[in-house]
Amino acid sequence: MSRISSSGDHTVHEYINRNVETDNMHPAILRSEIEARPMRPRSFVPNSLPLKNTATPRGYTPSPINGEISNSKYPASKIEVIKNWSVSTYKCTKQLINEKLGKSSKTVDIELETEIEQLRETQKKYGNILKLAKNMAAQFQCFIQTQQSLGEAFAELSQKSPELQQEFIQNSETQKSLSKNGESLLNSLNFFVSSVNTLCNKTIEDTLITIKQYECSRIEYDAYRSDLEMLAQMPRNESNIDRVDDAQQNYQHHKEEFEKLRSDVIVKLKFLDENRVKVMHKQLLMFHNATIAYFSNNHQALESSLKQFNIKPKSPTTPSLAASWLEK
Amino acid sequence: MSRISSSGDHTVHEYINRNVETDNMHPAILRSEIEARPMRPRSFVPNSLPLKNTATPRGYTPSPINGEISNSKYPASKIEVIKNWSVSTYKCTKQLINEKLGKSSKTVDIELETEIEQLRETQKKYGNILKLAKNMAAQFQCFIQTQQSLGEAFAELSQKSPELQQEFIQNSETQKSLSKNGESLLNSLNFFVSSVNTLCNKTIEDTLITIKQYECSRIEYDAYRSDLEMLAQMPRNESNIDRVDDAQQNYQHHKEEFEKLRSDVIVKLKFLDENRVKVMHKQLLMFHNATIAYFSNNHQALESSLKQFNIKPKSPTTPSLAASWLEK
Numbered sequence: 001m002s003r004i005s006s007s008g009d010h011t012v013h014e015y016i017n018r019n020v021e022t023d024n025m026h027p028a029i030l031r032s033e034i035e036a037r038p039m040r041p042r043s044f045v046p047n048s049l050p051l052k053n054t055a056t057p058r059g060y061t062p063s064p065i066n067g068e069i070s071n072s073k074y075p076a077s078k079i080e081v082i083k084n085w086s087v088s089t090y091k092c093t094k095q096l097i098n099e100k101l102g103k104s105s106k107t108v109d110i111e112l113e114t115e116i117e118q119l120r121e122t123q124k125k126y127g128n129i130l131k132l133a134k135n136m137a138a139q140f141q142c143f144i145q146t147q148q149s150l151g152e153a154f155a156e157l158s159q160k161s162p163e164l165q166q167e168f169i170q171n172s173e174t175q176k177s178l179s180k181n182g183e184s185l186l187n188s189l190n191f192f193v194s195s196v197n198t199l200c201n202k203t204i205e206d207t208l209i210t211i212k213q214y215e216c217s218r219i220e221y222d223a224y225r226s227d228l229e230m231l232a233q234m235p236r237n238e239s240n241i242d243r244v245d246d247a248q249q250n251y252q253h254h255k256e257e258f259e260k261l262r263s264d265v266i267v268k269l270k271f272l273d274e275n276r277v278k279v280m281h282k283q284l285l286m287f288h289n290a291t292i293a294y295f296s297n298n299h300q301a302l303e304s305s306l307k308q309f310n311i312k313p314k315s316p317t318t319p320s321l322a323a324s325w326l327e328k
Numbered sequence: 329m330s331r332i333s334s335s336g337d338h339t340v341h342e343y344i345n346r347n348v349e350t351d352n353m354h355p356a357i358l359r360s361e362i363e364a365r366p367m368r369p370r371s372f373v374p375n376s377l378p379l380k381n382t383a384t385p386r387g388y389t390p391s392p393i394n395g396e397i398s399n400s401k402y403p404a405s406k407i408e409v410i411k412n413w414s415v416s417t418y419k420c421t422k423q424l425i426n427e428k429l430g431k432s433s434k435t436v437d438i439e440l441e442t443e444i445e446q447l448r449e450t451q452k453k454y455g456n457i458l459k460l461a462k463n464m465a466a467q468f469q470c471f472i473q474t475q476q477s478l479g480e481a482f483a484e485l486s487q488k489s490p491e492l493q494q495e496f497i498q499n500s501e502t503q504k505s506l507s508k509n510g511e512s513l514l515n516s517l518n519f520f521v522s523s524v525n526t527l528c529n530k531t532i533e534d535t536l537i538t539i540k541q542y543e544c545s546r547i548e549y550d551a552y553r554s555d556l557e558m559l560a561q562m563p564r565n566e567s568n569i570d571r572v573d574d575a576q577q578n579y580q581h582h583k584e585e586f587e588k589l590r591s592d593v594i595v596k597l598k599f600l601d602e603n604r605v606k607v608m609h610k611q612l613l614m615f616h617n618a619t620i621a622y623f624s625n626n627h628q629a630l631e632s633s634l635k636q637f638n639i640k641p642k643s644p645t646t647p648s649l650a651a652s653w654l655e656k
Binding site for chain 2 (some may be wrong): 053121125128129132133135136139140142143146147150153154156157160163164167168170171174178273277280281284285287288292295296298299302306
């Protein structure tokens, strides 16, 4: 399943004395530094442990009283919740710092990490496609509106200019027809934008939330594992036998939590990938077909317009034909 | 050639006492009120007599010392120029006010006035076409730039997504080809914009400047004609015999000036009309041909792209085909 990375020799205090600033650093930043992973954009909140009203961390399914297994039969008071949250946060931060210093081992699933990294990359790339398609739809909408206005302006002039009537009517009908056919392409563009938006910002995002929870649970699991390992190395006596039992319980609980989330992530990634390929296949095909339909319809409309006006269509043999007409 | 309209009974002083504000009114505004002609936009300077450094009116070929025929053999001093300009301006303003009050006759050439009105209307309408074509060119430029970027983004994804490689390549090549062909249409649009701009803001504008000069000379001519008529009605005696002679000279001079400008306007209008029809015929044909070439080239490019990818092209029988694909 996963492998444990190496540990170092320094103490936490040594590290804190040397690097006071890192106390306030986000765990994700520390982690990203450890793994030399490329940074994600700032607007994105990664595997964090932020406060929600000084209570439970967001996007994280807590153990009974947030981290520590409680023996109390009574519901935990607010102060106890804060205390336990603080202990858990301290342990996680310590674990991250130790990982950074190479003093503590780290559970790593290379295959899964690679898949997660690929997913983040895919979201970024699809986000770029989405942005461009949105721009394109907006620009095309303005363009067909101008075509419509120009068509109307030409029509008005055709009525007032008998000497240029045919030329104005011809251009008016062309622009109006292009504008009308453009609406179908615009609908397709908007449908593409809407579908890619759902895929990118809802479907992929949902899996990324589970991934964030999985990443939090990995840190917690490693923190309680380190705790247990440390206690296990100490000589067993009456004073620490209870602490070892507690640590064993906490470790077991966080291990189950971590494995559950790991399996959730694997399942979600599989389904997401199938869904993504299906959605994108359909959307890319639709996008291409809509483009072809737009040019085919316009080509047909223009050809019939040429017949109507008895104009012999010039064969567009070279792509720069329009430019060559300029010189005539 | 032209006919003289009726005159009224009020004096200038009566009018000035009642309508102090009109003293500062632009002659063109007064004139346009007289004729109940639709007002032109404010940015346009009509048949005016504006000052240029307190010297000669702009766009107006003056008589030797601006209005009055000078008997002096020496070059007129600055004060004399100002004095003569003031006399001329006073006479013209008085003439305009009298025309407004129906007290003075007005030389009107209905046919020419109609042609001038039509030219102003044409300039306005072509200005609208120009504005729309400019917008269209700008929007289309943005659109093809986005197509190019989208083509590149699709190409990048095609390399990183083996499962959707064909779909991405297909769309990438389509967008890149459309963007490339779009440049020809953009060139044609820009050429259309440039030609209509020259026609609208240079060729037509040049004739309109002559028309403004003609309209100024018409007011001056009528002012000196009214002067002469007034003097002719007075009993002839020694004290006014010189004044009648001067008035006769001034009248003759302004009559010649007016007739010269009138004939200039007629000639310019004729040539302008021929030129306008020729330019617009060529431009409208080029615009239409460029549009056809764009859609034909794209149609061909898309068809060959379909062959390359062994896709059977769907026949676009209905204009709303692209929309119908959305439901599939």
